[in-house]
Every structure is written in C-alpha cells, then in structure tokens.
Amino acid sequence: MKPTLSASTDNQLFCWLAASHREAEQAFAELYARYGQKLYLYCRKVMGSNSDAHDAFQEVWMQFHAAGKNGTAVQNVSSYLFRIARNVCLNRKRSARTFLNIEDLECVSHDKPYEQRELLSLIDRALDVLDDEYREAFVLHEMHGMAYGDIAAITGDTIPALKNRVWRARKQIRELVAPLLADL
Amino acid sequence: MDYNTLLQEYFDGELDEQRESALFRVLSHDTALRQEFNTYVAMQSAAQADAAQTVLPASATASVFGALGYAISGGSVSTGAVTTWQRLRSYAPYVLVSVVSSLLTALIFFLLFPWHENQTTPVAQSAKAVANATATRADGIPHTEKTPVEGSRSAAVFPSRTAQSAAVLAAHVPLVVSSFEEQREEAAEGSMPIEPVQPVRAEQHIAVQAVSSNMEILEISPSVLPSAFSLPSVGLSSVDIAARSILASSYPSVDIPTQTSSSFTNVALSAWYQLSQEHAIGIECGREAFGQEFRQRVGTSMATVRQNPTLWWLGASYRLSLADMQWSDWHPYAQAVLGGTEVGALGKVVLGAQFAPSRNIALLVGVEGSMLAYPVEGVYYTANKLGVTYGIRVQF
Numbered sequence: 179m180k181p182t183l184s185a186s187t188d189n190q191l192f193c194w195l196a197a198s199h200r201e202a203e204q205a206f207a208e209l210y211a212r213y214g215q216k217l218y219l220y221c222r223k224v225m226g227s228n229s230d231a232h233d234a235f236q237e238v239w240m241q242f243h244a245a246g247k248n249g250t251a252v253q254n255v256s257s258y259l260f261r262i263a264r265n266v267c268l269n270r271k272r273s274a275r276t277f278l279n280i281e282d283l284e285c286v287s288h289d290k291p292y293e294q295r296e297l298l299s300l301i302d303r304a305l306d307v308l309d310d311e312y313r314e315a316f317v318l319h320e321m322h323g324m325a326y327g328d329i330a331a332i333t334g335d336t337i338p339a340l341k342n343r344v345w346r347a348r349k350q351i352r353e354l355v356a357p358l359l360a361d362l
Numbered sequence: 363m364d365y366n367t368l369l370q371e372y373f374d375g376e377l378d379e380q381r382e383s384a385l386f387r388v389l390s391h392d393t394a395l396r397q398e399f400n401t402y403v404a405m406q407s408a409a410q411a412d413a414a415q416t417v418l419p420a421s422a423t424a425s426v427f428g429a430l431g432y433a434i435s436g437g438s439v440s441t442g443a444v445t446t447w448q449r450l451r452s453y454a455p456y457v458l459v460s461v462v463s464s465l466l467t468a469l470i471f472f473l474l475f476p477w478h479e480n481q482t483t484p485v486a487q488s489a490k491a492v493a494n495a496t497a498t499r500a501d502g503i504p505h506t507e508k509t510p511v512e513g514s515r516s517a518a519v520f521p522s523r524t525a526q527s528a529a530v531l532a533a534h535v536p537l538v539v540s541s542f543e544e545q546r547e548e549a550a551e552g553s554m555p556i557e558p559v560q561p562v563r564a565e566q567h568i569a570v571q572a573v574s575s576n577m578e579i580l581e582i583s584p585s586v587l588p589s590a591f592s593l594p595s596v597g598l599s600s601v602d603i604a605a606r607s608i609l610a611s612s613y614p615s616v617d618i619p620t621q622t623s624s625s626f627t628n629v630a631l632s633a634w635y636q637l638s639q640e641h642a643i644g645i646e647c648g649r650e651a652f653g654q655e656f657r658q659r660v661g662t663s664m665a666t667v668r669q670n671p672t673l674w675w676l677g678a679s680y681r682l683s684l685a686d687m688q689w690s691d692w693h694p695y696a697q698a699v700l701g702g703t704e705v706g707a708l709g710k711v712v713l714g715a716q717f718a719p720s721r722n723i724a725l726l727v728g729v730e731g732s733m734l735a736y737p738v739e740g741v742y743y744t745a746n747k748l749g750v751t752y753g754i755r756v757q758f
Contacts, residue, residue, distance in 0.1 A: 203432045210426070215418045222416070232422050239426045297408045320406060321413040326374075345370045352401050 183208040188255035195246025206243060213256060216322055217263055223317040224267045226306045234270055238263045257331040260318070264332060268310060297355070304354040308347055315340055316347035365395055373402055420658070420667050433671030433705075600636040602757035605629065606726055610749025612653030616670045627651070627672060630753075632679055642681040646699055649674050652745040656738040673734075675708050677701020683716065692717050695728075706736030712751060724755040 183191070183204055194205035217238060222231040241262050245252070252258045305313050314333065318324045319340075326337045333340065368385045371377040377385065389396045427434050608628045630648030637643065651672045658667045677699040684694045692715050699710035714728015727750070734745040 206430065206432060207427075207434075210423070214423065215416060216413075218418045218422060219413055219416045228419075232419070232425070235422055236426050236429065240429060243430055297404060298412050301405060301408060301412075320409045323410070323413075341370070341374065344374075345366075348373070348402060348405065351405060352398065355405065356397075356401055 188212070189252070192246050192252055192255045193249075195243060196249045202247070206246075209255070210239070213259055217259065219321060220260065220263055220317060221267060223302075223305060223321065224264075224310070224314055225270065226302075230270065234263070234266050238266050241266065254331055257328060260332045264314065271310060300355045301351060304351040307354065308350055312343050312347040312350065315343040316351070319344045320348075365392075369395075369399060369402065373406060424668055428669060431672070433673070434667060434669050600757070602634045602636065602642075602755055604632045604634065604726065604753055604755040606632075606751050606753025608648070608650055608730060608749060608751045610650075610730060610732070610747040612651070612670075613746040613748070614653055614655040614668075616653030616655060616668050630751075634679070634681065634755075639685050640683050642683070644679045644681070645676070646679045646701075647674070647676045650747075652703075652734050652747065654736070654743065654745050656736075656743045657741070658738055667738075671705075673703040673705065675701055675703045677708060677710070691719055695726075697728075703734060703736075706734055706742075708732065708734050714751065716755070722757045724757070725753075726755055727752045 186194075186205075186208070188209065191205040191209050194201045196202070197205070218231065218235050221235045221238065222228065225231040225234050238259070242259055245258075245262075305316070308316070311333075315329065318329045318332065319326070326340050329335075329340050330337050335343075365385070365388060368377065368381060368388075372382065372385060389399055423434060606629070608630060610628075626649050628648075628650045630646055632644050632646035634642045634644035649672060651670050653668075653670050655668045678701060679697060679699045681695060681697045684696075687694055694713070694715050697710075697712040697714070699708070699712075702708050710730060710732040712728045712730045714726055716724045716726055718724040730747075730749055730751040732747045734747075735742055736745070737743075
C-alpha cells in the first residue's frame with residue numbers, strides 16, 4: 179500500500195514520475211507544491227525579470243519531469259532540481275543580451291512597509307549588477323536559507339568558496355545600497 | 363581581531379557565544395562598524411521577507427501543468443488518493459448517482475408502460491371483436507369469414523390492408539393466437555388461404571385505429587400499445603452498444619494544450635437496454651477535455667487559474683427514439699446523460715438523427731451540449747461544451 183503523497187519522500191515522488199499517468203500527475207503536483215515557490219524565487223532573482231523567470235521556470239520543470247520519466251537516478255531531488263534551474267538560467271543569460279527593464283523589477287508587494295519596499299527594490303537592482311555566481315550564492319543562502327552544503331551540491335563548488343561569494347555579494351550589495359539607505 | 367570575519371560568521375550563524383559577545387562589545391563603541399552591521403541586518407531581513415512572501419504566479423503554474431498535460435487539482439495539489447481503494451472511493455458518489463438514476467428511470471418507465479404478458483386487454487377484446495365482425499375489403503365488397511372466430515384463423519382470410527391490420531391485432535392476442543406454423547398446417551389440410559402475419563409498422567397502427575372506428579369496437583388504450591405492437595426484435599432481452607466521437611468547443615474557451623497522448627480522447631462508449639422501440643436506458647463512459655477557469659488562493663493572493671484537463675466521465679443514460687417521425691431510414695433521437703467526473707458532476711444532452719440501413723447497425727449524428735460542475739475552495743464553477751457527435755450503434 180503506497181503512502182499518501184504528503185508523507186512520501188522526494189525520491190519516492192521522483193520515482194513515481196515514471197509510473198502511470200495518474201500516479202505521475204499526483205507525484206509531480208506534490209513535488210511542485212514543495213518546490214515551486216522556491217524555484218520560482220530563484221529563477222526570478224537570477225534572471226532579473228518576470229518574463230525571463232517565467233520561461234526559465236517552465237523549462238526547468240519540463241527538464242525535471244523528463245528526467246523523472248526516463249528513470250534518471252537522483253540522490254538528492256531538491257539539489258538536482260536547483261542544478262537544472264542553475265544550468266537553465268545561466269544558459270539563458272549567456273545566450274541572451276538582457277537589458278535592465280525597470281518595469282520588470284516589480285518584486286515587492288504593496289502590503290509591505292514603504293521602507294522595506296524601497297530596500298527590496300534597491301537589493302534587486304543591486305543583484306542585477308552582481309556577477310552570476312555571486313548573485314546565485316546570495317539568493318540561495320540569504321533568500322532560500324539553504325545551508326552551504328546544499329548549495330555546494332547544486333553548484334559543485336567548495337563550501338569555503340561559497341562562503342566567500344556570499345560575503346562578497348553582501349558587501350557589494352551593501353556598497354550599492356548604503357548611500358541610498360540613508361535617505362529612507 | 364578581524365571584525366569582517368566576525369560579521370561574516372555571525373550572519374552565517376556560525377559564531378559561538380564567546381566570539382559573539384566580543385563582536386557586540388565592539389559594535390557598542392564603533393559607529394562605522396555598527397552602521398555596516400545594521401545594513402547587513404536590514405538586507406537579510408528584507409531578503410528573507412521577500413522570499414517568504416513571493417507569490418508563485420498562477421500563470422506559471424498553469425503553463426507548466428498545461429505543457430505536461432496534467433490537471434491542477436482544485437484547492438489542493440496533494441489529493442492523497444494514491445491507493446486503489448482511495449481512488450475508487452473518490453468515484454463512488456458518481457457511480458452511485460449513475461446507478462440510482464438508471465434504476466429510477468427504469469422504474470418510471472415500467473410504471474408508465476406496464477408489461478403484462480398474459481393479461482386480457484381491451485386490445486385483445488377489440489381484436490376478438492374485429493375478428494368476429496364483418497370487414498370491408500379494399501374493393502368495398504363486404505367479406506364475411508365462413509369459419510367460426512378463432513382469432514388467427516379468421517385473420518388468415520382477410521387479405522386487404524385493413525383486414526390485415528386486424529389480423530395482426532388478432533394474431534397478437536394471447537387468448538386466440540395460434541402460430542403461423544399451425545396456420546400453415548391447417549391450410550395444408552384444408553383450402554384456407556393464409557396470409558403471413560406481417561410486422562406492425564406505424565401505418566398499420568393507423569390502420570388499426572381506422573378499423574376500430576369502422577367497427578366501433580372498444581377504444582384501444584394507449585397504455586397497452588407497447589404490448590400489442592411489440593416487435594420481435596425489440597424485447598426485454600434487447601441490448602445494443604454504441605461508440606461515438608465528440609467534437610466540441612469549451613466555454614470558457616481555454617487555449618492551453620491538453621494531454622493528447624492517449625488515443626481514447628473525445629470518445630464515448632455506451633451499452634443500452636431497450637425497454638421498447640422508443641425508450642432505452644444505459645450506461646455511458648468517455649474521456650474528453652474540459653476548459654476550466656476559476657479563482658484560487660495562491661500564497662497570499664487570489665489568482666485566476668485556467669486549465670484544460672482531460673477527464674474520464676461515467677453516467678447513466680436515457681434515449682428516446684422517435685420512430686414515428688421516420689423518413690427513409692432516418693429518424694430523430696434524443697439522449698440525456700447524468701453522471702460525473704473525478705472533479706464534479708456532469709450532464710449531457712444530445713439531439714440527433716439515426717440512420718439505420720439494417721436492423722442491427724445504425725449510424726448516429728447529432729448536436730451535444732454538456733455541463734461540468736466542479737467545486738474549488740467551496741465555490742462551484744461550470745465548464746460548458748457545445749459541439750457535434752457522430753458514431754455507430756450495434757444491436758445484438
């Protein structure tokens with residue numbers, strides 16, 4: 179007797195992607211519920227615009243689903259998913275000339291205090307200026323709250339290197355944001 | 363002491379208690395460092411708050427699920443219905459509705475059209491009266507049979523169309539019926555001309571009524587007509603199956619691809635039990651796409667979700683064949699289906715025409731309308747479809 183979806187592990191759900199259509203549909207929906215929002219946040223922050231994030235987000239899930247359908251052996255499903263997202267986002271950024279579109283920097287909710295909205299807007303603009311590897315490390319550690327070990331499983335870098343990147347990203351963002359923070 | 367390292371370890375959550383105390387001691391009198399520390403705190407808080415409050419757009423979800431051909435479950439992605447028993451339980455209400463509808467339909471029609479095989483009916487009495495009466499031949503010359511009335515025997519000597527109708531009527535009266543074989547034997551013995559009993563058709567029904575008015579016999583009760591006019595090919599054991607294809611447009615119109623890998627899509631199969639020439643009940647199942655558009659909470663916001671899932675459906679059916687309105691081999695029919703899918707109840711109505719080149723096969727074509735009612739977070743929505751259907755029906 180199979181466990182309920184919410185009690186299933188990521189690996190069990192990933193294996194069910196290769197099962198019947200009904201089971202694959204339910205397993206995919208559960209995985210999507212667990213990682214959809216985090217993955218979209220990653221794509222949104224790394225790609226820098228809603229439209230690019232939307233396209234990358236869909237491509238990531240297509241590749242992920244295809245891998246599950248083909249029975250790809252995966253040890254850590256979340257790391258695998260974010261590795262796919264990383265590759266997709268970096269490839270898209272390299273192949274496309276992206277321009278900073280002010281209209282796309284709509285990442286805040288009007289429910290938040292004014293100062294926080296402004297700060298988020300500043301942080302987002304600063305992220306766009308960062309190198310890809312710094313931006314990625316900052317988003318995964320600061321926004322997703324991932325441990326350095328999990329980030330290392332995604333990027334393939336060493337933990338000391340990742341720590342260094344996160345700290346450098348913090349400093350660079352602070353240098354860009356600090357003069358403007360005084361006005362808030 | 364490297365304060366940058368202390369700050370880094372503090373925000374990474376790796377600073378022990380002793381070193382943390384040292385850091386705060388420095389922050390208490392170093393304004394520049396304190397400003398830097400406060401900036402990092404604000405950045406971290408804003409980033410974490412932003413991450414927690416980021417809403418996954420419903421359009422992104424719809425495009426992902428639509429591209430994969432999966433349905434977005436209304437209200438919850440985690441149905442928990444993985445086991446076979448849980449899956450069957452989810453279909454139980456719709457199966458129950460189908461079975462109850464079938465039983466109710468059968469009960470209603472058995473009450474309206476009672477089937478009494480051995481009852482002496484007014485028709486039987488009328489038939490006997492007709493058989494006893496003097497019939498008028500087509501040429502207007504009165505004709506009186508010579509032999510005493512025995513129903514079918516007297517029917518055998520009425521060659522005219524009117525008399526033949528009476529013969530048919532008499533032939534179906536239980537009390538006086540004798541088989542055609544008996545007639546033939548009797549005819550072989552004597553010189554009695556015989557006419558084979560012909561299957562009753564609509565015009566003969568009219569002819570019988572004409573006979574009735576001429577002969578002033580008892581009025582034929584409509585409630586016993588099915589018994590008197592039952593066809594050899596239509597009885598309690600009559601079963602047929604049908605397969606049809608459905609081409610329809612959805613309202614709301616949802617331009618999202620649906621799962622099309624299965625060949626069994628937009629097709630319906632049914633099994634029918636004919637209560638009479640006009641009425642039949644059955645069970646029908648099929649699989650087709652339904653365009654859905656509804657409001658659903660995604661994170662902290664309400665989003666409009668649009669999807670085009672392909673769903674299995676099952677229902678109880680009723681069919682009315684208007685054989686009286688036949689033209690050539692065509693006659694109209696109406697069909698209603700009441701059942702459900704895995705997401706909600708479903709109702710269908712078909713108005714069409716049937717072409718029956720032979721007794722066992724009929725081609726179907728018609729217009730079909732359907733409505734799917736499904737709940738999402740306590741609110742009911744409908745998915746409507748209108749289109750054409752065509753298929754084939756095979757009678758055993």
